[in-house]
Amino acid sequence: MNILLVYAHPEAQSLNGSLKNFAVKHLQDAGHQVQVSDLYAMKWKASLDGEDRTDRDSANRFSPVLDSRIALEQGTQSADIALEQEKLLWADTVILQFPLWWFSMPAILKGWVERVYAYGFAYGVGEHSDTHWGDRYGEGTLAGKRAMLLVTAGGWESHYSPRGINGPIEDILFPIHHGILYYPGFDVLPPFVAYRTDRFDEAKFPDLCSALGKRLDALASTEPLPFRKQNFGDYAIPQLTLREDIAPGRSGFAVHLK
Amino acid sequence: MNILLVYAHPEAQSLNGSLKNFAVKHLQDAGHQVQVSDLYAMKWKASLDGEDRTDRDSANRFSPVLDSRIALEQGTQSADIALEQEKLLWADTVILQFPLWWFSMPAILKGWVERVYAYGFAYGVGEHSDTHWGDRYGEGTLAGKRAMLLVTAGGWESHYSPRGINGPIEDILFPIHHGILYYPGFDVLPPFVAYRTDRFDEAKFPDLCSALGKRLDALASTEPLPFRKQNFGDYAIPQLTLREDIAPGRSGFAVHLK
DSSP states (O other), rough: EEEEEEEEEOOOOOOHHHHHHHHHHHHHHHOOOOEEEETTTTTOOOOOOOOGGGOOOOTOOOHHHHHHHHHHHHTBBBBHHHHHHHHHHHEEEEEEEEOBBBBBBOOOHHHHHHHSSOOOTTTOOSSBBOOBOOOSSSTTTTTTTTEEEEEESSSGGGGGSSSBTOOOHHHHSHHHHHHHTTTTTTTTTTEEEOOOOGGGGGGGGHHHHHHHHHHHTTTTTTTTOOOOSSSTTTOOOOTTTOOOOSSSOSGGGGGGGG | OOEEEOOOOOOOTHHHHHHHHHHHHHHHHOOOOEEEETTTTTTTTOOOOOOOOOOOOOOOOOHHHHHHHHHHHOOOOOHHHHHHHHHHHOOOOEEEEOOTTTTBBHHHHHHHHHHOOTTTTTTTTTTTTOOOOOOOOOTTTTTTOOEEEEOSSSGGGGGSSSSSTTHHHHHHHHIIIIIIITTTTTTTTOEEEEEEHHHOOOHHHHHHHHHHHHHHTTTTSOOOOOOOSSTTTTTTTTTTTEEESSSSSSSSSGGBOO
């Protein structure tokens, strides 16, 4: 299949760089087509601003939403944005690879999301009515595609365990899994997370690659995280609260998984 | 007191811009000293990389951790980073103001955190031993200072309610509150969040300012979020899991609040 790896680490000679090289070769050896968006190498523009629309009249007030919409409709998006959108449409599976910095993705990758996820492409898609609140959370431009995070974390696995001080890794990643990947339609696979990578023992690299290789071999068959679809009865519209008889009395991120 | 407002919106004529102007004037009128880091106006460099250390030998492999440490120790940080650190040390209270984009802060602000939060300044502070895992989560360089988020969200408040489809706002903000603000020592105040700001009715602006003004008037007296300190017995070290007799059987972000 077609696989897009979006990669965000500033140093090619890093553990992340080595993992990226392993992943690309492993996927290609398995017969897949692979494209890599190496954001640091591409000198990706991280900050969303008025320059992202090439025909904007700078005398006018800039609206992140409206200018994004007009630029997509008129074909006047910045070329780097349009190219990444084409890669997303080409891909069957998208992998976002990054070091966990301050409990989220690096700024350069967040800026990739903000700029590439245009209005009309990743949000503002589909009808808004009393029964349908846009094509999102289970529907959307990227529906039918799969996505997976490949993350390195400096801390220990126990620090990210259900009662670990950083918070559970699945909750830390929920805004990305659910809010960035599931939102425009991706089926989201469980993440691959490597821990204690700040003082990584190189002797462990083959084992790490072996574990990653197994996940890459199973990209097409792995069961996605069972997020609930928005427009199929589980949520009241337009409040978008979970129906009272589903997971009664419970709240938090976990209620949005079946 | 001394107040630093770190502000991340690309358009001065936006609701965020108006709220920022209101906040600055309101605080100054109350006798406070205010500095604003207007990241877009400053053309803040969002992406952390090897150029953040001015004396780095580019033939060497770049380490985000090690190069940050050396640059801080040797006084060879990029000037923009050192200046923001001085502002943080000057401030009694820090406000981070931003629109919620894809369930987190804009990339330009995330990049401010990544670059200004140097090793030895915001992490890698203090001793690591069997009873003390660094000065963090309740201790650290910024201990004794207060911080608050000022956030605008396009969606409805119910979408961010305990059973809302986006997840509860307090969980969405936990990685920032706990992982970015509490981590280096801040006492974190409850956030000020304005909802439905994508189609904001200007007639509501005075009420919004009034509500914000009350929160600004109470910066010194508002009770901080009761996060648990790391090194004072609540957590096993080095596993950093919550002691079994505290919130027994529970897990998730909420167990880290008393």
